[in-house]
Each structure stands twice: as C-alpha cells, then as structure tokens.
Amino acid sequence: MATVAPGVPTGPYHAVLDHIHPEPTSFIRKYIFSIDAKVIGMQYFITGAIFFVIAGLLAEIIRTQLLSPHGAILSAATYNSVYSMHGSAMVWFVVIPLLTGAFGNFVMPMQIGARDVAFPWLNLVAFWLFPVAGVILFSSFLVGAPDAGWTEYPPISLQGPLGTNLWCIAVFLIGISSTMTGINFMVTIYKMRAPGMTFTRMPLFVWGQFATTPLLFIATTALGAALAALFIERVFGVPFYDPKRGGSPVLWQHMFWFYSHPAVYIMIIPGFGIISEVLPTFARKPIFGYKMIAFSSVAISLLSFSVWAHHMFTSGMVPWLQLPFMIITMVIAIPTGVKIFSWMATLWGGSINWKTPALYATGFLITFTYGGLTGFFLAAVPADYHEHGTYFVVAHFHYVLYGGSIMSMFAGIYYWWPKMTGRMYNEKLGQLQFWLTFIGFNATFTPMHWLGLLGMPRRVATYDPQFQFWNQFASISSYVMALGTVLFFYILFDSLRNGKKAGPNPWGARTLEWMVSSPPPYYNFKKIPAVLAAPYDFGNPLPYLGLDAAPGATEATPTSASHPVPTY
Amino acid sequence: MAVSVAVHGHGPDDHGGHDDDIIYQETRDMRLMGFVLFLVSDVVLFSSYIFAYIYLRNSIQPTWPPIVDGHQLPRLDTAFAAFNSVVLFGSGVTMHFALESWKHANKPRFNTFMWLTIFLGLGFLGGQGYEYAHAQIGGWSGNIFGASFFTLTGMHGIHVFLGVCFLFALWIQTQRGVYTEHRFFGLTAGTLYWHFVDVIWVVLFFLFYLW
Amino acid sequence: MDLATIEKVVAFIGALVVFTFALIGLKGEWHKKGLDDNVTKVLLGLMAFGCVLVVLASFGVLPRGGGGA
Ligand code: HEM
Ligand SMILES: [Cu+2]
Numbered sequence: 116m117a118t119v120a121p122g123v124p125t126g127p128y129h130a131v132l133d134h135i136h137p138e139p140t141s142f143i144r145k146y147i148f149s150i151d152a153k154v155i156g157m158q159y160f161i162t163g164a165i166f167f168v169i170a171g172l173l174a175e176i177i178r179t180q181l182l183s184p185h186g187a188i189l190s191a192a193t194y195n196s197v198y199s200m201h202g203s204a205m206v207w208f209v210v211i212p213l214l215t216g217a218f219g220n221f222v223m224p225m226q227i228g229a230r231d232v233a234f235p236w237l238n239l240v241a242f243w244l245f246p247v248a249g250v251i252l253f254s255s256f257l258v259g260a261p262d263a264g265w266t267e268y269p270p271i272s273l274q275g276p277l278g279t280n281l282w283c284i285a286v287f288l289i290g291i292s293s294t295m296t297g298i299n300f301m302v303t304i305y306k307m308r309a310p311g312m313t314f315t316r317m318p319l320f321v322w323g324q325f326a327t328t329p330l331l332f333i334a335t336t337a338l339g340a341a342l343a344a345l346f347i348e349r350v351f352g353v354p355f356y357d358p359k360r361g362g363s364p365v366l367w368q369h370m371f372w373f374y375s376h377p378a379v380y381i382m383i384i385p386g387f388g389i390i391s392e393v394l395p396t397f398a399r400k401p402i403f404g405y406k407m408i409a410f411s412s413v414a415i416s417l418l419s420f421s422v423w424a425h426h427m428f429t430s431g432m433v434p435w436l437q438l439p440f441m442i443i444t445m446v447i448a449i450p451t452g453v454k455i456f457s458w459m460a461t462l463w464g465g466s467i468n469w470k471t472p473a474l475y476a477t478g479f480l481i482t483f484t485y486g487g488l489t490g491f492f493l494a495a496v497p498a499d500y501h502e503h504g505t506y507f508v509v510a511h512f513h514y515v516l517y518g519g520s521i522m523s524m525f526a527g528i529y530y531w532w533p534k535m536t537g538r539m540y541n542e543k544l545g546q547l548q549f550w551l552t553f554i555g556f557n558a559t560f561t562p563m564h565w566l567g568l569l570g571m572p573r574r575v576a577t578y579d580p581q582f583q584f585w586n587q588f589a590s591i592s593s594y595v596m597a598l599g600t601v602l603f604f605y606i607l608f609d610s611l612r613n614g615k616k617a618g619p620n621p622w623g624a625r626t627l628e629w630m631v632s633s634p635p636p637y638y639n640f641k642k643i644p645a646v647l648a649a650p651y652d653f654g655n656p657l658p659y660l661g662l663d664a665a666p667g668a669t670e671a672t673p674t675s676a677s678h679p680v681p682t683y
Numbered sequence: 684m685a686v687s688v689a690v691h692g693h694g695p696d697d698h699g700g701h702d703d704d705i706i707y708q709e710t711r712d713m714r715l716m717g718f719v720l721f722l723v724s725d726v727v728l729f730s731s732y733i734f735a736y737i738y739l740r741n742s743i744q745p746t747w748p749p750i751v752d753g754h755q756l757p758r759l760d761t762a763f764a765a766f767n768s769v770v771l772f773g774s775g776v777t778m779h780f781a782l783e784s785w786k787h788a789n790k791p792r793f794n795t796f797m798w799l800t801i802f803l804g805l806g807f808l809g810g811q812g813y814e815y816a817h818a819q820i821g822g823w824s825g826n827i828f829g830a831s832f833f834t835l836t837g838m839h840g841i842h843v844f845l846g847v848c849f850l851f852a853l854w855i856q857t858q859r860g861v862y863t864e865h866r867f868f869g870l871t872a873g874t875l876y877w878h879f880v881d882v883i884w885v886v887l888f889f890l891f892y893l894w
Numbered sequence: 895m896d897l898a899t900i901e902k903v904v905a906f907i908g909a910l911v912v913f914t915f916a917l918i919g920l921k922g923e924w925h926k927k928g929l930d931d932n933v934t935k936v937l938l939g940l941m942a943f944g945c946v947l948v949v950l951a952s953f954g955v956l957p958r959g960g961g962g963a
C-alpha cells in the first residue's frame with residue numbers, strides 16, 4: 116500500500132474501489148452482456164435512440180393528422196393509439212432511461228473516481244429489461260395499441276384494446292429496471308467516491324443523479340402497484356377502478372400521479388446536472404452557487420413527492436386539499452428558480468465559448484424557464500380549471516420536456532461525445548443542428564399556448580376550423596425539428612467516420628472523466644485519484660492527486676477473473 | 684517516493700490477510716445498503732395497496748364490510764387471524780435467535796432455530812390457505828373488499844413463500860460451508876427480509892381484522 | 895369452549911411468549927450500531943407491537959364491536 120499524501124483524507128471505501136478484474140475478451144461479454152458501466156451506458160444510448168426515432172415518427176404522424184381540422188390521415192381510434200404510444204414511449208423508453216441509465220452509467224462512475232457501479236450485475240439486468248420492455252410495448256400495435264393517453268386513466272383504459280395489457284407489462288418492467296438503477300446509483304454514489312471526494316466536492320452532475328435516485332426507487336414502486344392493479348382488473352375482473360363495481364377511477368389518478376409527478380423530476384434533475392457541467396466549462400468560470408445548485412436538487416426531489424394532486428384539480432378531489440397542493444407546487448418553483456439564477460450568474464461576464472453544447476445549455480435556460488412559468492399558471496387552481504385538458508398543458512410539458520430534458524440531453528451528448536468515441540463532431544453542422552431544433556421547437560410549441568387558452572382540447576383527432584392556421588404552422592415547424600433530428604444522427608455517423616481525434620480533454624473541462632483517455636480505458640483509472648476540492652475552480656491547478664502521471668504511485672493490476680474474496 | 688495516494692496495489696500475491704478483510708467488509712456494507720433500499724422500495728409497494736384499500740374503504744362509508752347486492756358481507760375471522768399472526772411473529776423471533784446463534788458460532792442451536800422458523804413460516808402459509816377457504820367475502824374479483832383483501836394478503840403470502848424458499852436456500856448454504864462465523868451476509872439479508880415480511884403483517888393484521 | 899375461544903387463548907399465551915422474546919432480542923441488539931442492527935431494532939419493536947395487537951384482539955378490545963366468526 117502506497118503512502119497517502121499529507122492532507123488527503125482516505126476514503127473509507129478505497130480498498131474495494133481499487134479491486135480490479137481483467138477485461139473480458141469474448142465479444143459477447145464485452146459488448147452484449149457486459150458489466151462495464153460505460154458499455155452499459157452506451158447500450159442505453161443506442162436503445163434509447165432507436166425508441167426516440169420511433170416515438171418521434173409517431174409525433175410527426177400526430178402533427179400530420181392535425182394539418183387538417185377534419186384529421187388528415189388517421190381514424191379517430193388510430194389517432195388515440197398513436198398519441199398514447201408516443202407519450203408512453205417518450206417518457207419511459209426515451210427520457211428516463213437516457214437521463215439515468217445512459218448518462219448516469221457512462222459519466223457518473225468516472226466522475227466520482229470509481230471503476231464501476233456498486234452492483235455491475237444488477238446493472239446488466241436493469242439494462243436488458245429495457246429493450247425487452249420496449250419490444251413488448253411496441254408489439255401492442257399488433258393487437259390494438261392502448262388508446263387512453265400515456266396516463267391511461269380508467270375507466271377508458273379498462274375498456275381499451277388488448278394492447279393495454281402489454282402496455283402494463285412493458286411499463287412495469289421498465290419500472291423494475293428504473294428501481295434497480297436507482298438503488299445501484301445511490302449505493303454507488305454514497306459508498307464509492309474516490310478518497311477525498313466529500314459530498315460538497317462532488318461534480319454537480321453526480322448531485323443530479325444522486326437526487327434522482329430516491330425518486331427512482333420509491334416513486335416507481337407506486338407506479339408498479341397501480342399498473343399491477345390495472346392489469347389484474349383488466350384480466351381477472353378484480354374491481355379497483357371500475358366505479359360500476361365500487362372501485363374508483365380517481366384512485367388510479369392518485370397512484371399514477373404519486374409516481375408521475377416525481378417522474379417529471381426524474382426527467383429533469385439529471386438534465387440540471389448536465390447543464391451545470393456544460394455551463395462552467397464553456398463560460399470558463401467557476402459555477403455560481405455550487406451548494407445552492409446541489410442542495411436545491413435534493414429539495415426539489417423531496418418536495419416533488421408532495422404535489423401530485425396538482426394534476427387532479429378538476430378530477431373531483433376534496434376541495435380543501437386543493438389549496439395546499441397549489442401552494443406546495445408553487446414552492447417547488449423556488450429551488451428551481453435558484454438554479455436558473457445560478458446558471459445565469461455563471462454565464463454572466465464569462466467569455467463564453469459558443470460551441471454546440473453551450474448553445475444547447477443556453478437554449479435550455481430559455482425554454483425551460485418558459486415551461487416553468489406556464490407550470491406556475493397551471494398550478495393556480497382557478498387558472499387550471501380553464502387550462503386543464505387543453506393544448507396549454509401540452510405546450511407546458513413540451514417546453515419542460517423537450518425544451519428542458521431533451522435539450523439538456525443534446526447538450527450532454529455533444530459534450531461527452533468526444534469522451535465516448537474519442538472523436539470530435541463537425542462543429543458547424545452541430546450549430547446548424549442546434550438552430551434547426553431550437554427554432555423548429557419553439558415554432559411548433561409556442562402556438563399551442565394560445566390554442567389552448569382559446570380552448571382547443573388535447574387528445575382529439577379533429578379540431579374546430581378556427582384553429583387551423585396555427586395548427587398547420589405547428590405541423591410544418593415540427594418538420595423542421597424532424598430535419599434537425601435527422602441532421603443530428605448524420606453528424607454522429609459523420610463523426611464516427613471522419614471526426615478528428617479528440618484527445619482526452621478537448622473542452623478543457625475539469626471533472627475526473629476528462630482526466631483519462633478518450634474513449635476511457637476498461638477500468639477508467641489506472642489508479643484511483645484523490646480529490647482535494649470541487650472541480651469548478653477554473654484558473655487554479657486541478658484538484659487531483661495520483662492521476663496516471665503522478666510519479667511513484669503503484670498501479671493496480673488485475674487479480675483474477677472471479678472475485679477472490681468470498682463475499683457471502 | 685514522491686506524492687502518491689492511498690492506492691492498494693493488488694498484485695497477484697496480495698490475497699488473504701488484512702486487505703481481503705477490508706474488501707469483504709466494504710462489499711458487505713454496499714450490499715447491505717442496497718438490500719435495505721430494496722426493502723424500502725418494497726415497503727412502498729405495500730403502502731400503495733394499503734392506500735388503495737383505505738381509499739376504497741372510505742369511499743363507501745359508513746358500511747364496512749360493504750353491502751353487496753343487498754347482502755351485508757361478514758367480518759373476517761379475527762380469532763383465527765390472531766392465532767395465525769402469533770405463528771408468524773414467533774417465526775420472526777426464532778429467526779432473530781437463529782442469526783444470533785450463528786454469530787456466536789453455535790451451529791446446533793442455529794439449525795434448531797432455523798428449522799423452527801421455516802416450519803412456523805409454512806404454518807402461517809397453511810393458516811392463510813385455511814383463511815382463504817373460509818372467508819365468505821365473495822372472492823378476489825367479487826367486490827372491493829375481496830379485491831383489496833386478497834390482493835394485499837396474497838401479495839404478502841407470496842413474500843412469505845419466497846421468504847421460506849430464501850431461508851431454506853440459506854440453510855443449505857450453511858450446510859455446504861459457504862458462510863463463516865465472520866462472513867455471513869446472506870444470513871443477515873435473509874433475516875432482515877423475514878423481519879420485514881413479519882412487520883408488514885402487523886399492519887395488514889390491524890387493517891383487515893382489527894379496524 | 896368453542897374453536898374461537900381456544901384460538902384466542904392460544905393466541906394470547908403465544909403473544910406473551912413472543913413479546914417477551916422480542917424484547918429480549920431487542921435488548922441484545924440495543925447497543926449495536928450497524929445499519930442492519932438499527933433496522934433490526936425497528937423491526938423487532940414493531941413485531942412486539944404486533945403482539946400487543948394480538949393481545950388486544952384476544953380480549954376483544956379490538957376490533958370495536960367484536961370480531962367476526
Ligand atoms: C416550476 C415547475 C412546474 C410546475 C409549477 C408545474 C405544474 C404543472 C401542473 C399544475 C400541471 C397540471 C396541468 C393540468 O393537467 O391541468 C402540469 C402538467 C405537466 N407537467 Fe408540469 N410543472 C412544472 C415543471 C415541470 C417539469 C420540470 C416537467 C418535466 C420535465 C413537467 C412535466 C409535466 C407534464 C408531463 C405534465 C402533463 C401531464 C399530462 O397531463 O399529460 N412539469 N405541470
Ligand atoms: Cu406535476
């Protein structure tokens with residue numbers, strides 16, 4: 116055992132961190148059933164991208180239908196299935212797995228200076244549930260896809276086609292996968308940080324993942340319970356939700372939103388983390404309000420358990436509960452606002468290097484703030500009576516989900532792409548892609564605000580002719596977005612073939628994943644570094660000791676293929 | 684040697700001895716934390732259905748058990764349930780002492796307590812079967828009382844059944860010499876799981892039989 | 895004595911025994927500090943509480959209005 120540099124606290128967990136297995140050699144163990152978090156992260160990326168394309172095509176079908184007030188292409192029944200599948204796929208099979216499974220697995224272990232997650236085998240199982248569940252979900256098109264929206268409210272979902280059962284199974288399985296990931300990440304972050312990396316020295320992306328974990332393994336279980344009850348009611352006729360038999364449809368709404376409101380924060384808190392990495396790197400300034408950003412993520416995460424009924428103001432819940440739910444919902448806007456101001460202060464006065472990730476992060480600030488504001492409107496009970504069930508809600512959640520979650524993912528992918536592949540992407544095309552997406556997105560969804568305020572209901576295959584102009588405007592703009600997405604995939608493939616070599620740290624970033632080669636070696640670090648400070652002090656020397664270059668440190672060498680220590 | 688950091692160089696000859704114990708201890712701590720978090724998430728599963736039960740029950744006040752087709756459903760059999768509950772709680776206590784015996788390296792006592800636990804667990808399951816056969820509340824799919832009762836206790840029964848299998852597997856492992864006096868995380872996990880299943884029953888017992 | 899009374903008597907005696915041993919177990923755990931020990935304390939305590947419920951049930955204190963069957 117080597118000596119410890121003076122002043123470096125030795126983390127209690129470095130013995131197990133240091134433990135190394137040899138890299139697998141067979142193709143299957145290396146790329147298919149790998150237990151390496153980075154490979155699993157890439158598998159999540161690829162699978163999620165496939166589902167993103169499918170769900171995106173469904174979205175374009177929706178917009179094409181709405182080119183005409185009478186519905187351009189689909190029957191009303193098919194239209195119902197299309198938007199239900201679009202929403203379900205985007206929420207559970209794109210945004211959640213990408214932000215947690217993909218980014219979390221690829222980036223988080225490296226950022227805390229670990230070689231892998233705490234339970235690599237659990238990670239493997241969690242990943243493989245994802246494509247299996249996805250195939251089950253999409254195969255419901257063969258037997259009649261679910262048609263009651265992604266929220267599948269009873270009693271409509273009780274009468275829905277056979278595919279609704281498959282929907283239950285698929286979402287249940289992906290929920291198990293989320294739960295596993297949540298437990299795995301929490302233990303990893305809690306126990307496996309490099310020596311010296313105290314909680315307040317963790318990168319903010321790690322904070323984002325950490326704040327998300329309780330949502331993953333607590334809220335998701337409630338969804339599983341609701342889904343199982345819906346399934347057994349549909350299959351075995353056990354009454355839970357059917358009002359004719361003494362059940363209650365509002366019960367479903369409670370159970371569903373007890374999960375799904377926390378779930379919207381599963382879909383945004385890791386995105387906050389990405390933005391908090393990208394902004395200081397490209398503004399070349401320390402992040403403003405490190406602790407406030409870190410702790411507000413935790414505050415949002417905990418508060419999010421207590422606001423679910425703001426989705427149910429018009430569902431006939433007891434009136435005296437509306438006021439508290441309205442107030443707590445608005446209280447969440449405070450930690451969210453703290454973050455927004457911290458990010459703006461980070462940009463303020465920085466010499467911003469406008470690379471694509473920085474553009475996306477700034478675009479995120481604009482669109483996400485906008486979505487947060489409309490959320491505030493919706494949280495006000497009297498306003499919600501007017502807005503609920505209209506396109507205003509659609510506009511709100513696309514501003515936070517596309518303008519927030521998806522834009523943060525674009526930022527993150529451009530940012531970490533050189534690390535994943537070792538190659539740069541084409542910067543000019545990247546910027547063009549940003550503008551196509553940003554303009555296309557805003558042009559698609561801004562008009563929905565006023566369509567909604569004028570009373571255009573969501574989830575209907577046709578609409579009143581007075582709404583035609585803005586619907587056509589939105590549809591055509593959505594094709595611009597689609598073009599941006601196609602360009603995005605072109606850029607990635609182009610980079611794989613023609614991209615310049617990136618080198619370990621093309622952005623001059625300071626978190627640990629940039630301290631190793633690109634793509635990173637199998638065990639991330641030859642030696643586990645020690646951490647002396649939070650990573651954002653641009654201008655000061657790097658706060659790490661014992662990186663590969665440090666003289667005299669012993670290298671960890673692989674021991675044996677099987678675990679040498681009996682750990683039963 | 685210049686500045687270098689707390690790095691254990693694991694050479695091939697490094698096995699056994701002190702490091703080995705540290706690695707075991709750290710791995711065990713991580714597994715324990717993961718297992719406890721799993722139990723937390725399982726608590727939420729039960730809580731969700733408990734919430735559903737309370738919600739449905741309140742939605743049709745003031746009559747509980749409900750009146751179905753003009754016919755007042757009877758209450759469940761409290762006396763038998765009290766008896767059966769003691770069987771399950773007893774198994775929790777025997778399991779606790781099984782683990783204690785293992786920690787004190789008293790293998791014969793461990794075996795006795797382990798088998799007592801398994802038999803009491805099976806006894807509880809048998810009691811559940813008897814209860815199911817005699818409950819006159821219209822079956823699983825008849826009404827919301829049957830729906831919540833059979834779903835919750837059935838889910839609990841599945842947990843008990845899996846718990847018995849878990850304990851049996853653990854016992855086989857002990858016979859094969861997998862665990863030592865100092866390394867027995869499996870037994871710790873099994874005990875926690877079994878306690879958890881018992882405690883869920885405390886709540887269910889109250890909600891269905893005493894409320 | 896009918897079946898229900900026998901069940902109640904057995905339940906009552908059993909609950910006393912189990913309660914006692916749960917407390918003994920709890921006492922043994924009390925000074926231990928590990929995560930598993932702390933969780934065990936809570937769970938054993940709740941199990942002892944379960945025994946109290948059984949005692950109340952065997953005396954017919956709960957459920958109010960008397961049990962079924
Ligand atoms: C300042 C923060 C936010 C507030 C105050 C807020 C408030 C609300 C309210 C009150 C509704 C219910 C509208 C209705 O159905 O009548 C709603 C819907 C929704 N929100 Fe937010 N929200 C906020 C942020 C977010 C974020 C960050 C996300 C996701 C990343 C999100 C995703 C959604 C979704 C998906 C729905 C619609 C669900 C549906 O009915 O299909 N919201 N929001
Ligand atoms: Cu919400």
